[in-house]
Amino acid sequence: MNRNLSIANRKSSILALILVSLGLAFAIGMFMGVGEVKLAEAQLQLIFLVIVSVLVLVRPYVGIILVISSLPIIDIIPSVPYVSSMLTLIGAITLGSFLLNRYIKHQHKKLHVPSGLLIGFLFVLWIILSNPSAALFIGNNDRYWFFTFIQLIVLSWLSAQLLDTDKKHNILMGSFFVVTVLSAIYAIQQGVVDADIYSSVRASGLAGGANSAARYFIVGLIFSYYLVGSTETRFIKAILFVGMVIIIIGIVKTVSRTGLLLLCGTIGMILLLRIEGRNQIRSIFLLIAFLTIVWIFSESLIEIFRSIFPAIRQGTDTIGLRYKLWEAGIRMFKDSMVRGVGIGQYTEKLIFYARDLLPYYRLRLGAHNMYIQALAETGLVGIIIFLSFLGTAMVKFWRGFQSQKPEISSLVKTWLVVFVVLLLGGVTKHDHYDKLLWMTAGISMCSLWNPLKDFDARSKD
Numbered sequence: 001m002n003r004n005l006s007i008a009n010r011k012s013s014i015l016a017l018i019l020v021s022l023g024l025a026f027a028i029g030m031f032m033g034v035g036e037v038k039l040a041e042a043q044l045q046l047i048f049l050v051i052v053s054v055l056v057l058v059r060p061y062v063g064i065i066l067v068i069s070s071l072p073i074i075d076i077i078p079s080v081p082y083v084s085s086m087l088t089l090i091g092a093i094t095l096g097s098f099l100l101n102r103y104i105k106h107q108h109k110k111l112h113v114p115s116g117l118l119i120g121f122l123f124v125l126w127i128i129l130s131n132p133s134a135a136l137f138i139g140n141n142d143r144y145w146f147f148t149f150i151q152l153i154v155l156s157w158l159s160a161q162l163l164d165t166d167k168k169h170n171i172l173m174g175s176f177f178v179v180t181v182l183s184a185i186y187a188i189q190q191g192v193v194d195a196d197i198y199s200s201v202r203a204s205g206l207a208g209g210a211n212s213a214a215r216y217f218i219v220g221l222i223f224s225y226y227l228v229g230s231t232e233t234r235f236i237k238a239i240l241f242v243g244m245v246i247i248i249i250g251i252v253k254t255v256s257r258t259g260l261l262l263l264c265g266t267i268g269m270i271l272l273l274r275i276e277g278r279n280q281i282r283s284i285f286l287l288i289a290f291l292t293i294v295w296i297f298s299e300s301l302i303e304i305f306r307s308i309f310p311a312i313r314q315g316t317d318t319i320g321l322r323y324k325l326w327e328a329g330i331r332m333f334k335d336s337m338v339r340g341v342g343i344g345q346y347t348e349k350l351i352f353y354a355r356d357l358l359p360y361y362r363l364r365l366g367a368h369n370m371y372i373q374a375l376a377e378t379g380l381v382g383i384i385i386f387l388s389f390l391g392t393a394m395v396k397f398w399r400g401f402q403s404q405k406p407e408i409s410s411l412v413k414t415w416l417v418v419f420v421v422l423l424l425g426g427v428t429k430h431d432h433y434d435k436l437l438w439m440t441a442g443i444s445m446c447s448l449w450n451p452l453k454d455f456d457a458r459s460k461d
Contacts, residue, residue, distance in 0.1 A: 049089065056093050060101055061162040063094025067155065068439055069175040072183040072216040073206040088151065095154060098162060114445040116392035117157055120438070123385040124149045127343040127378055134342025134377075145344045148433055155435060156442030164447050166411055170230060173223035173414075180220025181243045183207055184250025187217075191253030193300045196307060197317070200300070203253040214251055214259025215425045218266050219418050219436065221247045225270055226414040228282040230407075241285055248293050252301070257308050258428045260301070262421055263290075269420065273401075273413045321358075322368045322428060328354040329367045332376035340379035346430075370426035370434075386432065393419065393444035400449035408449050415443055 056063040067087050070077050078086050113121070128135045128146050135146040163169055183205035191203030207213035221244060228240045251263050267290055271283055294301055311319040331353045332341045341349050351363045358365075367373035375383045397419060401412035422437045431437055 049086065052090055053093050056090065057097045057100075060094055060097040060158075061168050063090050063097065064155070064159055064162055064439070065168075065172045065175050066090050067094070068172065068436060069179050071207065071436055072176070072180045072213070072220065074208045075204075075206040091151060091155065094158060098158060113157060114160055114450070116389065116396060116445050117153065117160065117442065119385060119389045119392055120153050120156055120441065123378075123382065123389055124153050126382050126385055130339035130378060130382065131342030131345070134345050143344060149343070152433060152435065152438040156438045159439045159442035160445045160447075163443055166230075166407060166448065169411055169448075170227065173227055177220050177224045177227065177240070177243060180217055180223075181246050183213065184217055184220075184247045187213060187250040187253050188246070191255065193252060193255060193297050193304075195300055195303045197255055197257065197304065200255040200304075202255045203250070205250060205254075210254040211256050211258060211429050214254040214256035214262070215421065215429070215431075216436070217247050217251045217254070218259065218262055218421055221251070221263075222266060222270070222414060222417050222421070225282060225286060226410065229410065241282075241289075244286060245289050245293070248289060252293060252297055255304065257304065258425060260304070261308070262425055265424065266417060266421055269417045273417065321362070324354065324357040325350075325365060325367050326369055326372050328357060329369070329372040329376040333379070336379060338379045338381060340375070340377045340382055343377050346373050346376050366430040368428055368430060370430045370432040373430040374432045389441065390423065393441040394423075396444035396450065400444070412449055415440060419444070 052063075052066065056066075067090055070087055124146070127149060136144070163172065187203035187205035189203075190201065190205070192201035194200040202210040203213065204210045205213045205217075207216050224240045224244050224247065228237055231237060231240075248263070251259055267286060270286065307317075311317055314320075315323045328350055329346065332346065332349055335341070335353075346367055347364055350358075350365065354363060367376065371383070371387075374386050378386065394416075397412055397416040401409050401416060419440050422431065422434070422440060425431065426437075
């Protein structure tokens, strides 16, 4: 009888939380309609938020999927007063839903954080302790940096906890693939590939920028390649193959030289690691599709590729700009070697360190290198912790793909390729606060291929 009463109380708690969430969603939606956005738009956002709230409360992992799948279409994600984005609200609902479901199903178990994520938490703690004013108070970029990084570490932790079955990974990859194709279609209509980067019209799709679009498109391509091997339905395979072609054209239309190099490297890694090696048809298709699209744009792409290595050696055009931004970052580091200039302060301090390097209108840029920006902003201690966090994730992936189960091994190889792409992409883009990077690092520590002693029993929600 006591057990039945306990179950009834828990069900009542769920119902109460749902009602409270709906009430909060209604209040937030009505608030958004006053002054910030039109009432009609606020009502649509309210309906969406209510649906999402109910869905995430029932299936917490859906919240992670929604947050990550929004990245290739971030331009159309509505903003919310005081929390910057609707994604923040979805993340908060996801965390609350996870804790509630865990309370109901595993009340006797303690919360556990993998050792790798403790390193990530230590990095977040360091950015606050090393420069509290930069981390805790809003800057000229309208961002509370401590809040941003707390969200990122929570995202990593939830990814490790919630994405605990291959089915959930497939749903995440499929969702990301769909929105990537939509963004790539938009990019294809935007972009014009010409003989050089200056005469070309660079496409960004709906991802907020050409370089960001190129990275997210490549990740979508990696996911689609894996999904072809994990489905037996011919119709779905055909859709995935068509999507691959669209995504590759979208990458070309971004005219991102880093993106083009990463695309070549990604195809090489995929073929080398032989993800789901028993199915060679998709490998042949991917290679043929890539070579065909390169041939179609060959005249322009050859000229663009020819310009890359001379520009790297001579420091010309946007590569030369990056060299100067990196030099400014090194200057900041030399001025404050232990604790750095403060998280988010690279852009704020650039005017003092790059007056002799850059024209005035360039003095509000980021470092375009996540390692140098992290070094400048968090100092020697911060960069060591940050690299340790990334290194731990790499080790987890490396050990994971040696799993004896082929389906698990191929899944880990897929995430390993994604992680390597993000790490290499960080050389030309300041991605140390990118959601996809932190989520991928969290996934490296998930219970699907890590010893179960590091986790509670897997949830089956």
